Amino acid sequence: MTDNTKTGYDVIIVGAGPAGLCAAMYAGRGMLKAVTIERGAPGGELLNTDLIEDYIGFESVKGWELAQKMAEHAKTFGAEIVTDTVEKVRKADDGWFDVATARGKTYRAPAVILTAGGTPVKLGVPGEKEYAGKGVSYCAVCDGAFFKGEVLAVVGGGDAAVEEADYLTRYATKVYIVHRRDQLRASRILQERAFANPKIEMIWNKQVVEIKGTDRGIHHLELADTATGERSSLLVGGVFIFIGFKPNTDLVEGHPKHDAGGYFITDERMMTSIPGLFAAGDVRSQLTRQITTAVGDATTAAIAVEKYLVIDPGEEAGLIAHKLQAERVTPVGVWLTHAHIDHVLGVPRLKADTGAPIHLHPADRMLYDHVPEQALAFGMRAEPLPAPDRELVHGEMLRVGGLAFRVRHAPGHSPGSVVFEGEGVAFGGDVLFQGSIGRTDLPGGDVDTLLKSIERELLTLPDSTIVYSGHGPETTVGRERRANPFLTGAYRLG
Numbered sequence: 394m395t396d397n398t399k400t401g402y403d404v405i406i407v408g409a410g411p412a413g414l415c416a417a418m419y420a421g422r423g424m425l426k427a428v429t430i431e432r433g434a435p436g437g438e439l440l441n442t443d444l445i446e447d448y449i450g451f452e453s454v455k456g457w458e459l460a461q462k463m464a465e466h467a468k469t470f471g472a473e474i475v476t477d478t479v480e481k482v483r484k485a486d487d488g489w490f491d492v493a494t495a496r497g498k499t500y501r502a503p504a505v506i507l508t509a510g511g512t513p514v515k516l517g518v519p520g521e522k523e524y525a526g527k528g529v530s531y532c533a534v535c536d537g538a539f540f541k542g543e544v545l546a547v548v549g550g551g552d553a554a555v556e557e558a559d560y561l562t563r564y565a566t567k568v569y570i571v572h573r574r575d576q577l578r579a580s581r582i583l584q585e586r587a588f589a590n591p592k593i594e595m596i597w598n599k600q601v602v603e604i605k606g607t608d609r610g611i612h613h614l615e616l617a618d619t620a621t622g623e624r625s626s627l628l629v630g631g632v633f634i635f636i637g638f639k640p641n642t643d644l645v646e647g648h649p650k651h652d653a654g655g656y657f658i659t660d661e662r663m664m665t666s667i668p669g670l671f672a673a674g675d676v677r678s679q680l681t682r683q684i685t686t687a688v689g690d691a692t693t694a695a696i697a698v699e700k701y702l703v704i705d706p707g708e709e710a711g712l713i714a715h716k717l718q719a720e721r722v723t724p725v726g727v728w729l730t731h732a733h734i735d736h737v738l739g740v741p742r743l744k745a746d747t748g749a750p751i752h753l754h755p756a757d758r759m760l761y762d763h764v765p766e767q768a769l770a771f772g773m774r775a776e777p778l779p780a781p782d783r784e785l786v787h788g789e790m791l792r793v794g795g796l797a798f799r800v801r802h803a804p805g806h807s808p809g810s811v812v813f814e815g816e817g818v819a820f821g822g823d824v825l826f827q828g829s830i831g832r833t834d835l836p837g838g839d840v841d842t843l844l845k846s847i848e849r850e851l852l853t854l855p856d857s858t859i860v861y862s863g864h865g866p867e868t869t870v871g872r873e874r875r876a877n878p879f880l881t882g883a884y885r886l887g
C-alpha cells in the first residue's frame with residue numbers, strides 16, 4: 394500500500410450530482426465514513442439546468458442554487474467531497490473496491506455507490522467534434538445565451554430535446570427541431586408547449602449527416618431524408634444535440650448486469666449484480682430520470698450499504714445465511730478469531746452466498762488449510778476452505794458501518810487467535826470465557842502464552858468491556874479480572 398492509497402472508508406461515492414450528494418448526506422447521518430469523488434463542481438446536471446419547477450417543496454428554484462443547497466446539506470453531515478476524476482472501479486481479490494483516480498490515488502472501501510450520471514450521446518457526424526464549443530452544444534442552459542438573435546437547430550425528439558428547444562427560444566429568433574421520425578417521443582405536455590411556440594418549427598424525418606461551417610462557426614447542417622435519402626441544407630448558427638445520454642458505467646470493471654442502454658440493473662436496495670456495488674440516479678436502469686428519482690435511489694443505496702459482518706461462522710452457517718437473506722444484507726466481511734474447525738465450518742457457505750472477504754491472522758493459516766484433517770480428528774468430514782482474502786494485522790483498525798474494532802493478536806489457544814475490540818466490547822473467540830480460558834491442548838496451544846495474551850490484550854481494557862466469547866455466556870473484563878480462577882491465580886493452587 395502506498396501513500397496514494399486512501400483507506401478507512403465504509404463507502405466511496407462516485408459523482409456529486411443530486412444522487413451522490415444525497416447519498417453522502419445519508420451516509421453521514423448513518424455514521425458511515427464516506428468519501429465522495431467528483432470531477433467538477435458538486436451539483437451534476439443541476440448546474441446545466443436553469444430553472445427547476447418539479448422538485449417537490451420548491452415551486453421554482455435555479456439549478457445552481459439547488460446544487461449549492463444540496464452540497465451544503467451534505468457537508469452539514471460531514472460529507473468529504475474530493476475533486477478528482479474516477480478512472481476505474483474494481484472489486485479486488487480481497488473483496489474490497491479499488492477506486493482509481495486521474496490524480497493517481499486509489500481509494501479503498503467495502504462498498505461503492507456509483508452516482509456518476511451520464512454523458513450526452515454524440516451524433517458521430519463530420520463536423521461535430523470540430524465545432525464542439527464553437528456552435529455545437531449539448532447543454533442549452535449553459536450555452537443558450539451565446540446564441541442571442543441566431544437561428545438554431547435542436548436534434549432529437551425526446552423530453553430533453555423538446556424542453557431545451559423551448560428554452561432556446563428565449564435567445565434565438567427561430568429554433569428548428571430536427572427529428573428522424575414523424576412524431577416526438579417527448580411527453581405530451583412538452584409537445585403541446587413546443588407546437589404552441591411560434592418560434593419552433595418541426596423538421597420531420599430528417600437526420601443530420603454533416604455539420605458545416607467556417608472558422609467563424611457553424612454555417613449550416615447537411616440533412617438527409619430518412620425515407621428517400623434526399624439531401625438538403627439547413628442554415629443555422631448553432632446546433633444543440635439531445636439524442637440521449639450514455640450512462641457513465643464504463644468506469645466499472647467486471648460487467649455488472651445492465652440493460653440495452655448500458656444502465657445498471659439493480660435490486661430494490663440499488664445493489665448491482667456485483668455485491669457491494671450500488672448504483673443510484675441516472676446510471677441506473679429505470680423508467681424515468683429526474684432529480685427526485687436520483688435522490689430517492691441514493692437514499693435507498695446509502696441506507697442499504699452494508700453495516701453487517703459475520704464473526705466465526707461455525708456449523709450454524711445455514712442459519713446465518715438465512716438471517717442475512719431475510720434482512721437482505723451482505724456482510725462487509727467474515728472475521729475469524731481463529732481457525733479451529735468449530736469457528737470456520739460455515740466459511741464456504743457464506744463465501745459462496747455473499748462473496749464477503751475472509752479475514753484471518755496468518756499464524757492460523759496452517760490450521761485453516763488443514764480443516765479437513767481437523768474434521769477427521771473429530772470423526773467428521775469437512776471440505777477445504779476458500780483461501781482467506783485478508784491477513785489480520787495486530788493493531789489494525791477494522792470498520793463496519795460507523796463502528797471500529799482493533800485487532801489484538803492473542804495467541805495461546807491457537808497461534809493466530811485474535812480479539813476484535815472496540816465500541817466497549819471484545820469479540821474474544823476462545824481466548825477467554827466466563828470463569829474459564831480457552832483450551833491449550835490442541836496443536837499450537839500453550840497455556841502460558843494464552844495467559845500472557847489475556848493479560849496484555851484483555852485485562853488492559855476497562856472493566857466495563859463486554860466480552861463475547863466463542864462459547865457460553867457473555868461476560869465483562871471486570872468480572873473475569875475479579876472472579877476467573879485462571880486469572881486470579883486460584884487454579885494454580887489446585
Ligand SMILES: Cc1cc2nc3c(=O)[nH]c(=O)nc-3n(C[C@H](O)[C@H](O)[C@H](O)COP(=O)(O)OP(=O)(O)OC[C@H]3O[C@@H](n4cnc5c(N)ncnc54)[C@H](O)[C@@H]3O)c2cc1C
Pocket residue numbers: 407408409410411412413430431432433434435436437438439441442444445446447448477478479480508509510511532533534553641644673674675676682683684685687
Ligand atoms: C438540461 C437538463 C435539464 C433537466 N431538468 C430537470 C428538471 O427540471 N427536473 C428534474 O427533476 N430533472 C431534470 N433533469 C434531469 C436531472 O438533472 C438528472 O436526472 C439528475 O441530475 C441525475 O442526477 P445524478 O446525480 O444521477 O447524475 P448527474 O446529475 O449527472 O451527476 C453525476 C455527477 O457525477 C460526476 N461524474 C461523472 N463521472 C465521473 C467520474 N469519472 N469521476 C468523478 N465524477 C464523475 C459528474 O461530474 C456529475 O457531477 C434535467 C437534465 C438535463 C440534462
